[in-house]
Amino acid sequence: MGLWCEKLRVCIDSLGRPKRLFIIVNPYGGKKCARKIFHNEVKPLLVAADIQFTLQETEYQLHAKEIAISLDILKYDGIICVSGDGVLVEVVNGLLQREDWTTAIKLPLGIVPAGTGNGMAKSLLDEVNDSCSVSNAVFAIIRGHKRPLDVATVLQERIRFFSVLMLTWGLVADIDIESEKYRWMGSARLDFYCLMRLVNLRRYLGQVSFVPAPGYETFGQPILQNDNRNCDLETQDQGRLDKIVQDGYQGPSTSFETHEWRSIDGPFISVWLHNVPWASADIMPAPAAKFADGYLDLVIIRECPRASLISLLMKFSDGTHVKSPYVMYLKVKAFRLEPGSRAGNPKKGGIIDSDGEVIARGKGTYNCQQVDLMAYGPPIYMTVDQGLATIFTPI
DSSP, rough: HHHHHHHHHHHHHHHTTOOOEEEEEOOTTTTTTTHHHHHIIIHHHHHHTEEEEEEEEESTTTTTHHHHHOOGGOOOSOOOOOHHHHHHHHHHHHHHSSHHHHHHSSSSSEEEEOOOHHHHHHHHHHHOOOSSSSSHHHHHHHHOOEEEEEEEEETTTTEEEESSSSEEEEHHHHHHHHHGGGEEETTTTHHHHHHHHHTOOOOOEEEEEEEOOTTOOTTTOOOOOOOTTTTTTTHHHHHTTTTTSSSSSOOOOOOTTTTHHHHHHEOOEEOOOEEEEEBBBEEHHHHTTSSSSSEEEEEEEOOOHHHHHHHHHGGGGGGGGGTTEEEEEEEEEEEEEEEETTTTTTTTOEEEEEEEEEEEOTTTSSTTOOOOOOSSOOOEEEEEEEEOOOEEOOO
């Protein structure tokens, strides 16, 4: 019997199951129950699967990024985040800032839902019709199946950020960030603040430009080379960026100067780019999104009557909002956002939110005195590197 057990273990190990994992737990995210989730639900399954692990709790914002930068990756078969999506994003940014990023980013990543937003876990599990539960997420990691994951580079002059989930500007970002003042209400804060924003609906001036995926070339207007607003769209910013010497990953090497860029002018109610289908366990902005197709799914709402907007927002729970005549839904390879002020109020700007964190905010916004990663107003680019990262998946 012992010999058969040993042969079975060798066979299972040959399937690529992880043997040693580095676990990052965020005890402060969501309902602050990640520590309990790990010890009560995650740890017993790892022990039963004979998987060794090293546990590290985060102590402050960006701690997970620091851990990923300095981690001895040769000791582990994967990094697992017991958290919401934010810690996963920090880990990706840390791995891509290492000198050995080409090796580091190949280390498989895993996510166990234990935060406010669990969009990545929901997207992975929903694809196989599994519920977004801790046990299902852990079983996916134990089985050891992996898949490539697109990584988007968010760029503004000398500043670079890596995204694996989403970028929002307008209504969705306002609700997500400004509702923080009502956190005492729990999850109801989002519904409450959504109603407040609908009563006093904001529209934002600005322009979005993009390189459309095949089949989406009819969206927007072509950018002409003699258009003073848009000429040298790529080279105005990229020329300076090419001269920057930094450690780590610099973004996709593909040049988009020869591609046909198209543009859409505001005002906008909402602009939302997504890398995976789900933003959280109950919001699916991008039903056609794929994990490694090399594109971002772009959702734009420019004009919509308030009564229709209420109905439209409710449809985000199942993805049927994309059928609305008030919604533009397309796939893009590269994206450029030039955000402006609120329509009718030039002294106030908006909020740009990437993967749940504010990266830029205009004057007069919530906590506008805070120093953010990027400036509000200058163009922000997004480009996609197809399948750059690797993530544990149920299939």
